[in-house]
Amino acid sequence: MTTYIILLRGINVGGKNKIPMTELKSFLEEQGLTNVSSYIQSGNVIAQSSLSAKALTTKIERSLPKRFTLDSSVIKILALTHTQFQHIIDDKPDSFGDSPEEYYSDVIFLMDISTSQAMKIFSPKEGVDKIWPGREIVYSQRLSALRSKSRLSKIVASPLYKSMTIRSWNTIVKLSYILKTIETKTHS
Numbered sequence: 001m002t003t004y005i006i007l008l009r010g011i012n013v014g015g016k017n018k019i020p021m022t023e024l025k026s027f028l029e030e031q032g033l034t035n036v037s038s039y040i041q042s043g044n045v046i047a048q049s050s051l052s053a054k055a056l057t058t059k060i061e062r063s064l065p066k067r068f069t070l071d072s073s074v075i076k077i078l079a080l081t082h083t084q085f086q087h088i089i090d091d092k093p094d095s096f097g098d099s100p101e102e103y104y105s106d107v108i109f110l111m112d113i114s115t116s117q118a119m120k121i122f123s124p125k126e127g128v129d130k131i132w133p134g135r136e137i138v139y140s141q142r143l144s145a146l147r148s149k150s151r152l153s154k155i156v157a158s159p160l161y162k163s164m165t166i167r168s169w170n171t172i173v174k175l176s177y178i179l180k181t182i183e184t185k186t187h188s
Contacts, residue, residue, distance in 0.1 A: 001048040008043030009165035010074035053079040097169035105169035108138040113163040121158040
């Protein structure tokens, strides 16, 4: 069994594509996943499966709209192993996420697009935004005091945005903690 972080893009955003986490958990268990745990309402799940990441992603993407009433054109699933998720934390830029009172720090996960493709749509505002390419992700940081001047929201207008999902650094850290807790329980 592999433990995955499963990120669901496009659910519970702006009052659309609502899926209560208890129903999502039941649905994923019906799909054969075990030790299912969710974190906040924005589609963050940790679960175990014997399927490969690709097979798991395909299975969830195909089954989800059959169970829930969704605009499936905005739904995408990303399944990451513990090792892949740990790389995000280990490879972060120096001081990224270390000053949450001064900066909003996010990780933008890429689905079906390369980092080089994604980097082309960002136009960081000098003195406000900073971005760094990662392994199939983009690290984004905005100065809190000037966040209304950030250009991060402009990526939403790009067709490539449908191949991205964003999580705050705080969410990444919390998911890492939950992941380690689950793996410790299942391996002891």
